[in-house]
Amino acid sequence: MKLRTKLALSVTAFTTLLLLLSFIVVTFVVRNHLIESRYTQLEQAEELMEDDSSVRALLTLHEDSVVLSNEDGRWVISNDEEDDDSSTVNGDVRASDLPGIPRSNEPFKSGDWFGIVYQDQAYLFEDESVDDTVSTLILTFTIVLVVGIVIAFISSFWIAYQTLRPLRQLNDTMQRISSSGTLETVQTERDDEIGRLGHVFNQMIGRVDQTMEQQRQFVADVSHEMKTPLTVIEGYAQLLKRWGKTKPDVLDESIENILQETHAMRTTLIEPMLELSRLGYEETSVEEIDLAELGSELADRMYHATGTIIPVDASGTILANREAVLRILTIYIDNALKYATSPELHLRKERLAVLDRGTSLTNEERTRLFDRFYRLDAARDRSGSGLGLSIAAALATTHHFQVGSEARQPDGSCFYLIPEQSK
Secondary structure (H helix, E strand, C coil): HHHHHHHHHHHHHHHHHHHHHHHHHHHHHHHHHHHHHHHHHHHHHEEEEEECCCHHHHCCCCCCCEEEEECCCEECCCCCCCCCCCCCCCHHHHHHHCCCCCCCCCCEEEEEEEEEEEEEEEEEEECCCHHHHHHHHHHHHHHHHHHHHHHHHHEEEEEHHHHHHHHHHHHHHHHHHHHCCCCCCCCCCCCCCCHHHHHHHHHHHHHHHHHHHHHHHHHHHHHHHHHHHHHHHHHHHHHHHHHHHHHHCCCCCCCCHHHHHHHHHHHHHHHHHHHHHHHHCCCCCCCCEEEHHHHHHHHHHHHHHHCCCCCEEEEEEECCCCHHHHHHHHHHHHHHHHHHEEEEEEECCCCEEEEEEEECCCCHHHHHHCCCCCHHHCCCCCCCCCCCCHHHHHHHHHHHHCCCCCCCCCEEEEEEEEEEEHC
16 A cells, blocks of 8 residues: 555544544534523423412423323323313323333433423423434534545545655656666755655765765776786786796896785785775774873884884873774874874874974865875875875774864974864
């Protein structure tokens, strides 16, 4: 069953229930009001009977009234008409039309008859208007109910059909995307929940399109980056094929260069790409990190690896993943050593930063530093793949950090890492 049909049936069921309750209440109130008005007339008859008024006075209260008197334990008709036969209530046919007389002195209703008893007298009159009015109400309400159900279903179905039109458009769009593979958005003119759903869908399509474009660019960049080392390897392999068997110096040179190219391709391109693909799928654990100890460890590592002494200004502690922080800061320092000079570590719980002295960057260049395979024109040599800072950004996203870069006066850069607890 379609959603619009379910909505139409639900609204119709609710409308039917509401109408039924309303009709029951109205019928009950009208019936009670009519009966109360008749009881008022009976109370007037009781007052007359208390004043010992004649039967004729009682009969004037209603055109279809009758007065009964109790004679020897039996109720007989005592109308003030000479040509009127007196008979017992439970006697002949005329008497059988009258209701039974209760013992209570309260006004009563029995069928179409209304009556009241006072001592040895009873006053009754027949009034069919109450039940007729109630029957007319029920018939009218039944007709209104049927018409209301039809109108409620048709109107609710039309409203649901119009309201759910954007969902149908969204469904059609998703089916076209699924069958053709071409991304497209939907119109979002409405300012309601469905309109916001369409807006979120368009945002998702935009993100997917951006991701697909990044993947295409990633494949193109990988192909471009691998072309040079593969070309070099192919060239030396051909050199080996031609002269390697007869010229030992050519053999040694070719093998040495092939080894260098394969090592560089593995360490600067393949391994970083594998690291990027693994990010986000590993468990994340946090611990309290002493920043002074972390800075000393980093400076000691870089001294033994590169022979560079890195000043450290660190204090405080943070709660984070230790290996992720070390990896990000190591990438910052590696970049500073490759493309700048004088790296420094400034570590505070609010921000962990690596400062350097080097070429000043434009705002456009700084916004692209963390993109994959992006390298400055001045740095477009074969010393790196352009994946280091993108790995740092991916690590930061996985471990809930914020990374960025800003200019340092008078020249140089500051690459920073902000823990989540400091935001």
